[in-house]
Amino acid sequence: MHKRLQKNDVLFLSATALLLAAVLAAMLLFRGKSGKQVVITVDREVFGTYPLSQDNVVRIDTGTSVNELTIENGTAKMTEADCPDKLCMHQKAISRERETIVCLPNKIVVTVTGGGDSSLDAIVN
């Protein structure tokens, strides 16, 4: 380890950076359309499906834990949770297809699905 960065390292790090940039670009390019509803699953089972168009506060009572999902202005956010880490409450509000909020300790996953084509909606309306 005389030289801090050998030629191999420069190659490896550049290749990694390129690969990750491609992954990020793909993610932004294939970002989901705005979704219609959120599906809540608790420990592999569907807990319920709720439309994003309707403001709502969903109490996710699993029997051993309680979370609260607030649907407001077409976005969903975890606003209450009794998990120890509270990471779910710090995740950003979701509204586009495939966007997900997860509460690992309580095994809750909230995912946006059923994207309606927003431009088509605009025309219909």
Place this chain on the structure above:
Amino acid sequence: MKRKTAYMGLFLALALICGYVEMLIPIPLGIPGVKLGLTNIVVLIMLYSIGVKEAFAISVLRILLSGFLFGNAFSILYSLSGGILSFAVMLLLKKSGRLGCISVSTAGGIFHNIGQLGMAVLIVGNTAVLYYCPVLLVSGALTGLLIGVLAQEIILRIGDRIRF
């Protein structure tokens, strides 16, 4: 032997403190599992200056202890999957002899997050969690790079003075 026990205790304490400090510095990305990976500094120093077995032991013991102290069964499972996968990848790359500390640490950071995400999929039984994959890969690479630079400087300065 006595000297070795003392060193191992010292490194374990150091790793625990790094893990604790890390909990006090939340990274506000709104994504679960994004961490600085400070404890990997200790693991890297041990891997380069002491040995594979010792580095692995400290990395696993640290996770178990901080799990018992601050976490729960799930957080232990979650950290272990990240820690062990990351260690395996770092060991392989280091053994190849072609890459230096910074590359090894960067790969370790990436695979740490892959391991955690894989465990998250198993725990919640839902692949929707993979939505976080791109951001976790990038954050793992960036933190791994930073930790690799820091660890390399420490190893270059005091690495040869750590001997059992």
